Amino acid sequence: MLGALLGGWLAGIFNYNAVFFSTALLMLVNLALLWWFAPEIRQRSSQTSME
Known part of the structure; x- marks a missing residue:
């Protein structure tokens, strides 16, 4: 809800x-x-790629 209000405010200004x-x-x-x-x-991802 806050995102829609901020988006509308930014678009208006x-x-x-x-x-x-x-x-x-x-x-x-x-x-x-x-x-x-x-x-x-x-x-974890670097250890997985090493195995």
Whole structure:
């Protein structure tokens, strides 16, 4: 619900390109945080590829 409100607000003030750009930016930030705070996933996948 909050995402729809923020998306509509961004589209109203700027344009729809800003909505898609902010979504892509948030996705990249979330992927970076996942990579940073979940190192055990990386370790497991590298051990699996070595076997």
